[in-house]
Amino acid sequence: MNEKIAQIVDSAGNLPRDILEKYQIIEVPFYYTFDGDTYFQENAEYSTVDFYQIMQERSNQAPRTAAPNMNDWIQAFKKAHENGYKKIIVTTISQALSSSYNNANLAQKMYLSNVKDLEIEIIASNSCSCGQAALEIKIAQMIHDAYLSWKDICTITKASIPYLTTLFTVKDLYYMKAGGRIGGATAFMGHILNIKPICEFVKGVVRPVKAVRGRNNSLLAMANIAISRLTQLSNPVICTQNALCDEEESFIIKHVLSGLSSDVPIYRGILGTVVGAHSGPASIGIGFVGDIPGNIY
Template sequence: MAGVRLVTDSSCDLPQDVVDAHGITIVPLTIRFGDEELTDRVELSSEEFYRRMGTFDGLPETAAPSPGAFEEAFRKAGADGDAVICLTISSALSATMASAQNAARAVEGDLDVRVIDSKSITAGLGTQLTLAAEAAAGGADVDEVVSVIEAAIPRTHILGGLDTLENLRKGGRIGGAQAMLGTMLSVKPVVDISTGVVEEAGKVRTRKKQMLFLIDKLKEAGDVERLVVCDGEAPDAEEFADLVAEVVPRERFTRSTIGPVIGAHGGPRMIGITWLAAATS
């Protein structure tokens, strides 16, 4: 009986042990520092990325994988007759999904490939992948795994506290947070990416108030599942995790590092939370 294989891109920020445990294939984006181009997760770790960004005179840029890179991944994943599901970073924020769709057309007739827009980023995408992998491991067929993902997408919430809007502004991903630009030097912005685009969630004056704003949003969410506390090598990440733990016990959330793809656009010292809204019966 054919199984289901999962392919994604490197914006998922899943730890390598989780990737290996579920046999997930990651097609990496590339990160550019001026004329130097590095492959995410292969030539560039999160730690090295933030170190470089701190000394780089300019803003790093990202580039989507080529359709050829996705085609190669699809053919390897489906070589034994397994169906392939490719879950990508939000199509509103990257050309990655378009590359995956082009690759899927190239293998049409040879492989069963389903390309799905996660409408998410970082640990939100990672959570959807984990749910899909667990379903596949439990014997779900490709249509059933697709249904699991489609049910999770509208339940996925992502809120981020940024230290600056400069990266989003220059990278052109600022979306509905555009209105905050006039005061961006005097506020600590909070953005909501739950619909796959960047929207303004709030703006406060200090980092501590930013953290408390995020905590209030978590409290308002009520019962949540698969909570992940994220940061981009933020020096106050432990302080934020301590605040989260006052609302949700530590054993009920995990930690994740925001990798180079999202870090390039969100900037340094990001903090954030992702969760699934409780499923309704």
């Protein structure tokens, strides 16, 4: 195909920086704040590593995040258009978790009201973090291969979302309580019993998958859940992300690879601020997506 296709993502997937550079992906950052007054753009003023270090320093002050605004999206569309792109595919965090998708749609309508030679498709991933990243890497690979049309890539992307898995586990329930993901009583009992829940994005929202006692057991259980699903997929794209726990991420990767029949590349990264604000330091996740069953392309 001779189409010149631009890929734009919000930073909820927190794609590895080398992937952004390799595939020339435009990232529209989320914002975060610790005091409610001063907001920073993700991956701009501070790195994601800095974000988690600040969380550790301000352990009694849970951060909050805010979606990219309409102007942020307009500037991204303008950048792609001015670089000669006539087709754009956009992916965002789940619509149920953030206004990023809605803001992108409002920006699309405004920008296209003055531009006639551009087409933009905006797709909510129904996910976040490493699962969203896996989907976005899959899109980048399809664009790079230049075998499919923009319309076909959009169709495959939408059809892939029901087969997308995003799992994560936390070390401390404090941040999930502070972010309203669990109640105070649940957090208290979880702390007393040393419960480390494994959670998943289901239809765009966070749902518990399994409650496990002990950190090592939760990591192993999450890896086993991933293996059981990955063995059902063809050509999976796999991403892992961690919040300052590289060794534990390596443990999960080693265990997952040992359970698969063939070597599969696993893209490592840092858990972004959108999930990290609610899960805290030492959280870790794995996300993946494979070919659509019966895919004719």
